[in-house]
Amino acid sequence: MNRNIILYCFSFLFLLACDGMNDNIKEYLDRGEINYIGRADSATAMGGINRIKFMWKINTDPRITSGKIYWNDKQDSISFPIDRGLIDKDGYFTHILDDMPEGTFIFNLYHVGMDNSLSIGYEIPGTIYGDIYKSTLSPRKIKRVEALADKVNLYWGDAGSSSGILFTYTNKTGEKKTIDIPASETVTVIDDYVLGGEYYYKTMFLPEKDALDQFELDSPVDKFPTYYVGDGSLDDNFPEYPKLDRTVWKIIDFSSEEPTGEGANGRAALIIDNDPSTFWHSEWEATTAQLPHYISIDMNTVKNVKCVTIAKRQSNTDLKTAHIEISTDNHSWEIVGKVEFEKTENPNARTIVLGETKKARYMKLVITESHRSPSASISEVYVLGTE
Template sequence: MKKHFNIYVLLCGLLTFTWMSCSEMDSYLRFVEDGEKLYTGKVDSLQAFGGKNRILIKGLFMSDPKVTDCVISWNAGQNYIQIPVNRTQGVDTLSYLIEGLEENNYNFEVITLDKDGNKSISSFISGTVYGDRYKESLNNRPINIAELYAGDLNTTIEFGRVDLTSGIYGIELKYMDTDGVINEEFLSIDDQDLVLPNYMIGEPFEYRSIFIPEPNAIDTFYTEFSAVVPSIVYLKNFRVPFRQVQRQGRWGILESWITNDAVRIHAGGNGGWDEWNSNIFNVESGWGAPAVTNGKIYQVVNLSPGTYTFKANPRTVENGTVPDTSMEGRGDQSYLVVGEGDTLPDVVDIETSPATLGYLRVLRSIHPSNFEVEFTITESKQVAIGFATTQAGGQVGSQFPGSANGRHFNIISFDFFRHND
């Protein structure tokens, strides 16, 4: 019985060996046709970099010094290019630019050949070619705010957010400065604000957006230039609630305004900003406070030629407002005033000074809608715009009805604009 079992095991072993030998032979025959078939070394590390109607194919020849040519084909082999390869002893680079392609996604097959026509196993890579359809889909980055503050000629542009999947990379911008020089600026897509120093008032800036459709793309795309004229901001901190840079109790100093010492008559050297009535603009004397003599609160701006209006919108012109001319015995004189240069004329000189470009005497008899100054300049100038006053302090006698305790001038807001803007 044992003997028969050994014969059975032997036969099974022979059958298994025969089956395995046949399988190996089949595999071998796949590589043999009229003799052994030889394969060249394939291209390694294959990459494709898209561009405008073109694509760059890159790879490495790592081994096999017999390689003499490389074939790149696409459109299922309907299109191809055969490239001579000059192999060295080390690693060589494939870098070939295929041009004149239609905008589309492509699958590329790459093989190598030797001098006898033996070829490698295929390597495959996909890539995208961009063109007019992609370019026409691009939009310029939107602008949220483009403002030029006439006080320092630095234009601040705030750009909106965009879809980063579009490939947007940044902004190119050109503008003219006050010397007539064209400046070029770049803003990364990671940033939102761009400041343009010494901007020429009235001139547009031009900008376009830059797109790189994929990492390491070989071409950059641009939108068309858009021209924008910034809106001019002539005054800062010009309405209720006015902001302050310092305060003590009720009184403070107005932010963005120049306030001279004559106005700072309240505790801590404050004046001009008043917490009462919703943080209002107010120059106040009396009610125990001293007089204001040649007090000035103003801003300095740069203006181009044109006609302008400066307007104050008072809370009231009733009780406590700087008085009518019938009350000049106290020496009160208050003005809305525009002066040439970097300061306002003195109160006593406003009506006669050649530096005065325009003024309005503040009187109770004037309707609030008429608290405005219009003036014209024929050349670019630096100009001071604001309020100047001399007004009594202490307790005011009853001979001035309705103003028995002092003087104040509450401003809710200021307007300043250029005609025909």
């Protein structure tokens, strides 16, 4: 009997508790079902330069009149009207927040009804870019510019995170031309360049795949080489610039010569004797002359120089790099071109072709590298130009 009394008491207390619970939720039950307005769908954010773009799908709910975006833990927000005429063919609406601080944020997007009721929110992470991001970028570098008779080759360094290059130059018709160079390109070939012509470029960066804006880093204005190097047999290419007569030319200075060890050869004067079988050689018997070697020539009067050909000693591989300097007064010198030779017998000669003729009376041949350092030899130096 005592057991039955105890069970009865527990049952009575349980029923009282349930009745109190119904009182607590009664006010929510009385409200009935909440019918939210249509929620944003498939929302994305695209970061830009101090701004961010949102795109999302809007359904056909006629109660949607505007939108609202919160960020900074809902401390900041912006409201905007939704014009259904601006929804694209795929059902997407776009809104851009301008004048935003740089950083990464969590945005909450809501649709707003005519009675200011809100839809269920849509959370979107997004990043806005600015000076901090830009300070981490470096422009893509040009490793080497190779000028040739009919084209110039630009050899690019590592692209890093860049998305491409906008390269602007002056072409042969005098027009400024801009070409788009993809980040994947390592060598750019330009076939309408001008020797000595100006160029500049912008390195482009997309901070994210579908970024709203791209960053541009300007590189300073530079110039293409003022010369190109040919194979040493260019006489027929420039009929208006004949090979200059060297009979009155004189050697006026040299770093060294070999007066005895090469027999009839070795002396500096032999580079202008019009005999390719003879040659100058750096001194090696009495003492060993060190690089760089040089020989200075007086061409007797001022010439208009178009091309300079440097010919190696025949069947010899010593010469590696040399350059030509010119002057009108034997005091102020200008380097006008450089040649490089592989360690092979051929080509025997290389020709520096200037974009524009240069006035010069004095010419200096400077040898800076040898394949058999420090020894070097030269057979002839020719000039194409006018008196």
